[in-house]
Amino acid sequence: MGAEIIAATATKTVYRDGDKAIKVFHADFPKAEVLNEALITARVEETGGIKVPKVLEVGVFEGEWSITFEFIExxxxxxxxxxxxxxxxxxxxxxxxxxxxxxxxxxxxxxxxxxxxxxxxxxxxxxxxxxxxxxxxxxxxxxxxxxxxxxxxxxxxxxxxxxxxxxxxxxxxxxxxxxxxxxxxxxxxxxxxxxxxxxxxxxxxxxxxxxxxxxxxxxxxxxxxxxxxxxxxxxxxxxxxxxxxxxxx
Ligand SMILES: Nc1ncnc2c1ncn2[C@@H]1O[C@H](COP(=O)(O)OP(=O)(O)OP(=O)(O)O)[C@@H](O)[C@H]1O
Ligand SMILES: [Mg+2]
Known part of the structure; x- marks a missing residue:
């Protein structure tokens, strides 16, 4: 299944790919901020008791940093x-x-x-x-x-x-x-x-x-x-x- 764009701003694009939401940061976006977002989300997820999309993966998508989350329908x-x-x-x-x-x-x-x-x-x-x-x-x-x-x-x-x-x-x-x-x-x-x-x-x-x-x-x-x-x-x-x-x- 191909990924479709569900949201876009000047610095990032969010795609849906099946049951995943992939937040892709544009090329000049600071790497530390991407990793920080994944870390903070994981910390909140571990706190428990709040419904948050799970972080599934941090990686590079077509040459740009990305965070893959569980897609919330x-x-x-x-x-x-x-x-x-x-x-x-x-x-x-x-x-x-x-x-x-x-x-x-x-x-x-x-x-x-x-x-x-x-x-x-x-x-x-x-x-x-x-x-x-x-x-x-x-x-x-x-x-x-x-x-x-x-x-x-x-x-x-x-x-x-x-x-x-x-x-x-x-x-x-x-x-x-x-x-x-x-x-x-x-x-x-x-x-x-x-x-x-x-x-x-x-x-x-x-x-x-x-x-x-x-x-x-x-x-x-x-x-x-x-x-x-x-x-x-x-x-x-x-x-x-x-x-x-x-x-x-
Ligand atoms: N896990 C997800 N499941 C379903 N939809 C999502 C998910 N993550 C993001 N979206 C959709 O993409 C939009 C933008 O995502 P998000 O709020 O994470 O980024 P952003 O607002 O561009 O980031 P920022 O506020 O940091 O600039 C959301 O409003 C929502 O519609
Ligand atoms: Mg937002």
Whole structure:
């Protein structure tokens, strides 16, 4: 059976080949990042209790690095939300519950979220020295936790099987750290597409966990700055605005 393309970005292409999903990284993609993604996914898989596609193989496909995962047959939660807008409240509820089940896990060998964010913030030159310094100070003062954080938890990274089981994919940004920081990131990712969904998500998380909204919001400028370091052009404008809100807080 020939492989068919199921998703493509500027740096990678995902193919389906029977019961396998093959993520192929373009030629100039750093090898260490490919191996890191496979390692992080394997660590999460070994944690148990979270439905993730198993890593089957790391290799080279037509001269490019690739990771082969178990293929999860279903639709992304993003597709489902588009197809059934009337069910969005129910999907949101399930997505928050899924997020909570991830955060309930510990994965002690992953990098610390705070260390990663500190590195990312120091890399963002466009923010200016004094903003970066203030942000590092704020980051230092935030509570240290060791919860499993996905790092890119959004509906494109959730696959729902026909039997209703939710799988979480794309673990490359996973770390251990503060759950509210991970929720702040999901909120920002929703904001880039749909403010209403973002607010729904924030409200549901805060209600279910008894977390003060202000606390999650206090992470927003820091998370926005860290997210800027991913250099996704479509995110730059909004993230810059959020990162600069910091100065007024
Ligand atoms: N194991 C899998 N089973 C089924 N579909 C998959 C699988 N892995 C990826 N896909 C499909 O490919 C899409 C992109 O995959 P993935 O999220 O891993 O990469 P990405 O979003 O390009 O990566 P990044 O967010 O790191 O830039 C997913 O949204 C999903 O539709
Ligand atoms: Mg993805």
């Amino acid at each position: 279903g639709k992304t939660l993003e597709q489902l939300m588009e197809e059934h807008p009337d069910q969005i409240p129910d999907y949101m509820e399930k997505m928050v519950d899924l997020h909570l089940s991830v955060m309930a896990k510990q994965c002690p060998l992953l990098n610390k979220l705070k260390d990663k964010m500190a590195r990312q913030i120091s890399d963002i030159e466009e923010l200016g020295d004094s903003t970066r310094y203030e942000m590092q100070t704020r980051l230092d003062s935030m509570p240290k936790h060791t919860k499993l954080c996905h790092g890119d938890f959004n509906p494109t990274n959730i696959i729902v099987k026909d039997d209703g089981t939710f799988y979480v994919i794309d673990w490359v940004h996973a770390t251990q750290g503060n759950a509210s920081a991970d929720v702040a990131r999901t909120y920002l990712l929703f904001c880039l597409k749909d403010q209403k969904k973002a607010d729904m998500y924030m409200d549901l998380f805060c209600k279910k966990t008894g977390t003060a909204k202000k606390y999650v919001q206090s992470w927003l400028p820091i998370v926005a700055a860290a997210q800027l370091s991913k250099k996704r052009p479509e995110e730059a404008e909004l993230l810059n605005q959020w990162a600069n809100v910091f100065e007024y807080q």
